[in-house]
Amino acid sequence: xxxxxxxxALGISAAAAPLVPALEGWAAAPRQxxxxxxxxxxxxxxxxxxxxxGMVPELFWPVAADTGFTLTPGSSLEPLEPHKAELVIxxxxxxxxxxxxxxxxxxxxALWTGCRxxxxxxxxGGGWPSGPSVDQIIARGLKxxxxxxxxxxxxxxxxxxxxxxxxxxxxxxxxxxPIPPEGNxxxxxxxxxxxxxxxxSLSFDQVRAERRSVIDVVKAEIAALDTKVGRGDRLKxxxxxEATRSIERRLASGAKGCxxxxxxxxxxxxxxxxxxxxxxxxTDLLVAALACDRTRxxxxxxxxxxxxxxxxxxxxxxxxxxxxxDSGQKPILTAINRWxxxxxxxxxxxxxxxxxxxxxxxxxxxxxxxxxxxxxxDHKPGPTPAVLCGRMGGALATGRYIQYPKDTPHTHNNLLVxxxxxxxxxxxxxxxxxxxxxxxxxxxxxx
Amino acid sequence: xxxxxxxxxxxVAWMGAGCAGGPAPVVPAGGAPVAGxxxxxxxxxxxxxxxxxxxxxxxxxxxxxxxxxxxxxxxxGAGGFYSNVIAPISELxxxxxxxxxxxxxxxxxxNLPALVPCDPEADPVACGEHFIAAFGPRAYRRPLTAAxxxxxxxxxxxxxxxxxxxxxxxxVVQTMLQSIHFLYRFEPPAGSGRVVPIPPYAMASRLSYFxxxxxPDQHLFEAxxxxxxxxxxxxxxxxxxxxxxxRFSDAAxxxxxxxxxxxxxxxxxxxxxxxxxxxxxxxxxxxxETVRFVEDVLKAGDGRLETLLTAPYSIAGGPxxxxxxxxxxxxxxxxxxxxxxxxxxLLTQASVMTxxxxxxxxxxxxxxxxxxxxxxxxVLPPPPxxxxxxxxxxxxxxxxxxxxxxxxxxxxxxxxxxxxxxLGAPFEMFDAIGNLRTKDGPNPxxxxxxxxxxxxxxxxxxxxxxxxxxxATADEVRQCVARQxxxxxxxxxxxxxxxxxxxxxxxxxxxxxxxxxxxVVAIAKTDAFRYQQVSP
Numbered sequence: 001x002x003x004x005x006x007x008x009a010l011g012i013s014a015a016a017a018p019l020v021p022a023l024e025g026w027a028a029a030p031r032q033x034x035x036x037x038x039x040x041x042x043x044x045x046x047x048x049x050x051x052x053x054g055m056v057p058e059l060f061w062p063v064a065a066d067t068g069f070t071l072t073p074g075s076s077l078e079p080l081e082p083h084k085a086e087l088v089i090x091x092x093x094x095x096x097x098x099x100x101x102x103x104x105x106x107x108x109x110a111l112w113t114g115c116r117x118x119x120x121x122x123x124x125g126g127g128w129p130s131g132p133s134v135d136q137i138i139a140r141g142l143k144x145x146x147x148x149x150x151x152x153x154x155x156x157x158x159x160x161x162x163x164x165x166x167x168x169x170x171x172x173x174x175x176x177x178p179i180p181p182e183g184n185x186x187x188x189x190x191x192x193x194x195x196x197x198x199x200x201s202l203s204f205d206q207v208r209a210e211r212r213s214v215i216d217v218v219k220a221e222i223a224a225l226d227t228k229v230g231r232g233d234r235l236k237x238x239x240x241x242e243a244t245r246s247i248e249r250r251l252a253s254g255a256k257g258c259x260x261x262x263x264x265x266x267x268x269x270x271x272x273x274x275x276x277x278x279x280x281x282x283t284d285l286l287v288a289a290l291a292c293d294r295t296r297x298x299x300x301x302x303x304x305x306x307x308x309x310x311x312x313x314x315x316x317x318x319x320x321x322x323x324x325x326d327s328g329q330k331p332i333l334t335a336i337n338r339w340x341x342x343x344x345x346x347x348x349x350x351x352x353x354x355x356x357x358x359x360x361x362x363x364x365x366x367x368x369x370x371x372x373x374x375x376x377x378d379h380k381p382g383p384t385p386a387v388l389c390g391r392m393g394g395a396l397a398t399g400r401y402i403q404y405p406k407d408t409p410h411t412h413n414n415l416l417v418x419x420x421x422x423x424x425x426x427x428x429x430x431x432x433x434x435x436x437x438x439x440x441x442x443x444x445x446x447x
Numbered sequence: 448x449x450x451x452x453x454x455x456x457x458x459v460a461w462m463g464a465g466c467a468g469g470p471a472p473v474v475p476a477g478g479a480p481v482a483g484x485x486x487x488x489x490x491x492x493x494x495x496x497x498x499x500x501x502x503x504x505x506x507x508x509x510x511x512x513x514x515x516x517x518x519x520x521x522x523x524g525a526g527g528f529y530s531n532v533i534a535p536i537s538e539l540x541x542x543x544x545x546x547x548x549x550x551x552x553x554x555x556x557x558n559l560p561a562l563v564p565c566d567p568e569a570d571p572v573a574c575g576e577h578f579i580a581a582f583g584p585r586a587y588r589r590p591l592t593a594a595x596x597x598x599x600x601x602x603x604x605x606x607x608x609x610x611x612x613x614x615x616x617x618x619v620v621q622t623m624l625q626s627i628h629f630l631y632r633f634e635p636p637a638g639s640g641r642v643v644p645i646p647p648y649a650m651a652s653r654l655s656y657f658x659x660x661x662x663p664d665q666h667l668f669e670a671x672x673x674x675x676x677x678x679x680x681x682x683x684x685x686x687x688x689x690x691x692x693x694r695f696s697d698a699a700x701x702x703x704x705x706x707x708x709x710x711x712x713x714x715x716x717x718x719x720x721x722x723x724x725x726x727x728x729x730x731x732x733x734x735x736e737t738v739r740f741v742e743d744v745l746k747a748g749d750g751r752l753e754t755l756l757t758a759p760y761s762i763a764g765g766p767x768x769x770x771x772x773x774x775x776x777x778x779x780x781x782x783x784x785x786x787x788x789x790x791x792x793l794l795t796q797a798s799v800m801t802x803x804x805x806x807x808x809x810x811x812x813x814x815x816x817x818x819x820x821x822x823x824x825x826v827l828p829p830p831p832x833x834x835x836x837x838x839x840x841x842x843x844x845x846x847x848x849x850x851x852x853x854x855x856x857x858x859x860x861x862x863x864x865x866x867x868x869x870l871g872a873p874f875e876m877f878d879a880i881g882n883l884r885t886k887d888g889p890n891p892x893x894x895x896x897x898x899x900x901x902x903x904x905x906x907x908x909x910x911x912x913x914x915x916x917x918x919a920t921a922d923e924v925r926q927c928v929a930r931q932x933x934x935x936x937x938x939x940x941x942x943x944x945x946x947x948x949x950x951x952x953x954x955x956x957x958x959x960x961x962x963x964x965x966x967v968v969a970i971a972k973t974d975a976f977r978y979q980q981v982s983p
Contacts, residue, residue: 102829120533121524121940124829128534152539159714163529164521179537180521187518191542200553211545213605214622217598221627224594226635230982233493239535240627246538308716319716319806 042356043145044393045290045365046423048112048135048299049347050170051340052307053324054373055385059334061091062401069401076337077387083348085399086362088388088444092404095374095382095412096434101126103379105166107372108305110381112170114413114432122165128176129166134416134431136173139297141425147250148295153188153286154181155278155302156309160270167305170372177239181301184269185281189262192289208251215248272310275303283347291354291361297423300347302340305372311336324376333376344369348389359391366392366422384412392422395445402444410442411435418444476942477980486642488978489942491634495531497522499701501547501630503661508585509555509562509620515547526934526941527821528705544625552621556613562620567612575603575615586623588632588662589648589671599623632656636981644978647671654685654971657936659694660701679972686971690964696742699963702935703741703755706821709734709798718807722880724770729880732765733798739780740796745963752928752961756794756919757912759787770797770882789876789883791915794818797881804879809887811851812864815871822918823900824927827863846890847875865899872896873914929953929966936970948975 060076062069069089071078080087097106099116102124109117109126112133120127132140139150152171157180158164169178182188200207222241229237267274279302286300303309308319316323316332323329323336347367354361369387374380383404391398404410416431418440430438477489496504502516520540522529555562564581565574579599583591591599599619606618623629634649645653651667654676663671667685675681689695704710712734717725739762744754763771764780771790773783785791793799803813819825854864873896878884885892894910904921908914918924929952933941941949952969959965970976 121526125826158521162521162711162714163524165524168521173535173537176533176535177537178534180539182539184518187543187546190546191539200549210618210621213602213618214545214548214625217602217622218625218627220598221595224592225627229493229635230490232490232982236493236535236631237627240541243536243538243541247541308714310716317718322806 041393042359042364043293043296044395044423045296045298045361046135046138046419047286047290047347047365047367048133048170049302049344049367049369050111050300050372051302051337051369052108052305052372053320053333053336054371054376054380055337056330056334057375059330060337060385062089064401064403068399074334076334077341079338079342079345080348080387080389083345083389086348086389086391087400088396088398089401090384090386090388090404090415091402092406092408093382093384093386093410093412093415093441094408095384097379097381098434099126100124101166103381104305104372107379107381108168108170109166109172110432110434111370111372112299112416113172114416114434115175116434117166118176120166122163126166128169128178129172130175131172131432132174132177133171133179134419135171135297135299136179137428137431138420138423138425141420141428142296142423144249146293146295148289149246150297150299151286151289151295152179152181153282153298153300154183154304155282155300156270156275157181157183157301157304159304159308170301171299173239181299183278183282185278185285186262186266188282188285192285192294212248212251215244215251218244273312275309276313279343280346283343283350287347287350287354287361290351290365302343311339314339321376324373327375327377344387344389351390362389363391364393365390366396366419368419382412384415386415392445395422397446409437411437413437414439414441415444417441421445476939477944480944480946485640486974486978487944487947488642488974488980489937489939489945490982491636491645491979492532492939492982493634494632494938495536495630496632497529497531499529499660500656503659503697505551505624507661507664509551510558511551511554513547513550513554515550519543519547525939526937527931528702528935528938530938532938541625544630548621548624551624552617555620556617559613559616563616571607571612572604575607575612576600578616579603579619582619583623584668585662586620587626587628588652589628634979636979640981642974642978642980644677645976647674647676650676650682650977653936653976654682654689657971657976658686658689658698658967659692660698661694679977682977683968683972686968690968693746695964695967696745699745700738700741702932703793704734704737705935706931707737707793707799707817708802708821709737711802712798715801716806717801717880721807722878722882724766724882725880726766729766729770729797730801732763732767733796733801733881735765735780736761736763736767737793737796737798740793743782750962750964752925752963753919754792755963756792756924757915758792759785759790761785761790761796767797770880772883788912791912792919794915794918795874795877795881795911800874800877800881801879803874807879809847809875809877809879811847811868811871811875813871814874815867815869818870818914818918819866819900821931822924822927823921824923824930825866825900827867830863831859846893847887848872848893869897869899870914873908873911876910925956925961926953929956929970932963932966933970933973933975936967936976941975942980944980945973945975948973 055076059074062071062077071081071084097103100119101117105122105124105126106117109129112135113129113131115129115131117126118128118130119125135150158168169180171179173179222237225237267277282300286298289295290298306321308321310317310319314335320336323333348362351362351365352360356364367389371385372381374382374385413432413435414437417428420428420431421440422445480487498519501519506512520543523531523534525532563574563578565577567574579596583599602622603615603619606615632652634645636643637646638644648671651663651671655661655663655667670676670685676685712730719725743762744750748754761783762780763783768776771783803817804810816827819827851868854860854868873894875892876883876894895907896914897907898914898917899905901921901923904917908917930941930949933949933952951973952966955969956966
């Protein structure tokens with residue numbers, strides 16, 4: 001059996017171009033390969049990608065053309081030109097806001113869940129969303145073949161001192177069950193390739209053995225709990241047990257043929273100026289995790305709803321949210337969205353460099369790039385601006401710009417159902433409770 | 448058309464929602480009061496330690512601290528305070544606790560004599576057992592069960608053969624810090640019936656996390672062991688001891704920073720060109736001022752609500768000395784006497800003004816909302832989503848009052864904004880970082896406002912100082928403060944069944960002439976704190 005060791009150095013500054021040797025992706029990830037498996041198709045991957053604040057419609061959408069579409073010069077999506085053939089852009093899917101909660105909370109909460117918020121302690125009387133996000137529905141619906149059912153990454157997702165709320169979380173395991181994104185690349189690296197704490201004298205195997213023994217105790221204690229625990233509390237303990245078991249599975253698998261090296265040195269994770277470097281680091285870690293088949297469902301959250309990132313590298317010193325509220329700031333808002341799109345282009349380019357079978361990682365994946373708002377200055381969530389990238393193993397005919405008419409019966413929630421079906425979770429008929437609509441979007445994916 | 452008009456919006460079908468009334472409690476809090484003599488209390492949902500509580504508990508349990516602690520999971524909120532009571536834990540959070548446990552256990556085990564109460568040389572096995580028997584109950588905040596003791600002894604033995612005595616101690620500590628019994632505060636219902644007492648060890652933790660924001664001390668553990676935490680007198684005596692202890696400051700400071708949202712200072716950004724005094728040192732000093740002021744009022748002062756809200760002095764240092772215009776300051780932190788016509792208590796402190804303001808201007812709405820929601824305990828819904836919230840560009844020709852004219856002129860805005868804006872206007876005398884000012888650009892400051900919605904304290908106010916004084920003696924504010932402390936104690940909003948507890952606490956608050964220490968002792972003695980409704 002051919003175990004290839006993948007080595008990749010991750011740069012830590014935006015200026016340093018990382019070494020990107022052509023990576024062998026899923027085909028090289030170590031597993032017991034039989035002849036039958038070797039001929040199997042590469043698995044499909046889903047990546048949910050987010051940036052906030054809405055967009056400027058007149059400087060965002062492409063122009064429909066015979067060959068699909070053209071990207072307008074100066075528009076937010078223009079940096080995707082090299083990847084035009086891999087895109088499907090959706091315009092016009094209604095997405096509504098309803099029920100308790102502030103606008104940002106409702107928009108972020110519904111983005112991937114299609115759900116309204118439960119009553120809660122956060123702004124406007126809202127709490128957490130009342131249902132799971134599509135990535136979690138898929139992760140639970142798939143047969144578990146990877147170390148991680150899903151991976152949630154973020155780039156400065158939390159502001160310092162803030163109470164954890166719906167604006168900062170886009171992924172949910174269920175009603176009232178936020179999944180926090182990991183914004184710390186060094187911790188993420190430890191999660192993925194875990195060798196314990198820096199400076200520890202313990203060997204890798206010792207660390208794993210200790211961690212497994214702790215889990216044994218945790219499981220034993222949960223089993224010994226008094227049955228008088230009330231229903232609400234039981235749910236929390238069960239969640240704790242389930243999470244513990246998931247971690248235990250990872251410790252047991254020990255798939256270590258896929259190594260990633262991280263350059264030495266740490267950057268200040270909270271500094272505004274390091275936002276670009278962090279996007280790059282997290283993107284690189286995400287691609288490596290997918291290439292090494294550590295997970296097939298991932299999400300990357302750039303900042304959060306009500307982002308206060310100051311894009312000083314674009315010559316602007318105002319918080320993103322403040323700018324997005326001002327319809328007079330369209331040029332800088334477009335420039336900011338363009339900048340995020342450049343990073344999407346980098347992600348796609350990186351995925352294209354990972355060979356899988358006859359194609360690339362991107363051929364077998366789908367990156368769904370969405371904003372929680374349509375336009376920021378009026379807090380409108382819909383229609384959804386969605387950019388789908390990748391061929392999803394052949395299920396997505398790319399190079400299209402789909403405009404839904406004003407009276408379309410289809411909604412954002414139907415898109416979420418489509419994503420489930422495209423990932424092989426075909427039993428799902430409805431995602432979310434903001435719409436009654438069932439079924440996937442017709443004519444989006446072929447199978 | 449006035450330069451200040453910035454509101455355009457479509458439908459206001461939302462109008463029907465109105466601008467009054469409270470939401471249903473979010474965290475399952477319990478049902479309505481029951482007739483009869485049964486104690487009235489709400490539910491006791493399982494809570495996980497907050498970030499602060501975890502750090503303080505580690506400090507008292509292990510005597511160590513570590514920068515790792517900055518990476519603990521972000522806290523949720525309930526009832527307006529940090530409380531991990533709704534969302535179940537995530538995998539990521541468990542791994543963060545794991546990381547912290549590994550680092551902290553290694554640090555603690557590096558200093559064995561401080562951690563282990565016996566000499567391992569003589570008899571390592573017995574010393575190991577001694578260690579588990581001494582450390583375990585403190586980590587779990589209750590005696591270990593026989594099964595737990597057996598489990599840890601076995602773990603210790605295996606670890607000792609693999610490493611050594613120190614390694615075994617580290618393994619035990621590392622494991623206990625990841626136990627559900629460390630991370631969560633279990634309050635198992637004792638006895639039968641619909642409403643049952645909180646059992647002794649859980650009561651010890653309730654008292655310590657409420658009044659000291661940390662794990663119980665030796666006295667509390669001993670009282671629990673002797674079953675001396677069940678009667679009103681016993682609980683009252685402990686609570687009285689605890690508020691007289693300097694550790695009460697930890698909880699009181701945490702309460703005030705959360706209540707007035709000063710905890711969000713860490714995330715604020717301000718335009719340096721407009722506020723040259725702003726910077727990291729200033730940010731830290733602002734928080735420190737509020738901390739020291741609260742400590743001072745409670746330890747050296749009279750501990751009264753009125754003092755917290757109206758005192759004409761503060762404790763300032765660093766860049767604040769310049770911000771407050773202190774003439775001839777000494778170096779370091781010092782008591783500062785303000786002009787009593789210009790500053791009064793917590794509400795006019797730089798920290799509070801800074802948090803409740805924009806990055807480049809003050810905020811009528813944020814400051815008014817703070818007063819309406821946190822001092823008067825009224826709930827305000829958010830603006831309708833269709834409303835265009837874009838603030839007009841700062842136009843120096845237009846005064847603040849004119850810029851916000853639409854809040855008044857349009858009836859659908861006015862029904863909420865008449866409750867908010869007149870409470871924020873008095874703070875216009877302070878800019879976005881709490882500097883005193885008489886002009887906003889070329890426009891003179893208009894600090895006139897009005898308190899409305901109270902039974903006996905309504906009326907116009909000339910400025911923030913007059914507002915603070917009116918609020919400090921308003922009955923609604925006193926009730927609201929009592930309610931906020933009850934929520935802090937319970938980690939959730941109060942249940943309808945707990946109205947009698949709130950009334951009892953308020954009565955004692957009044958009788959003490961509104962002293963905070965008396966209020967919190969009274970809260971500890973309420974049914975709401977000493978009992979729980981059994982969950983179905």
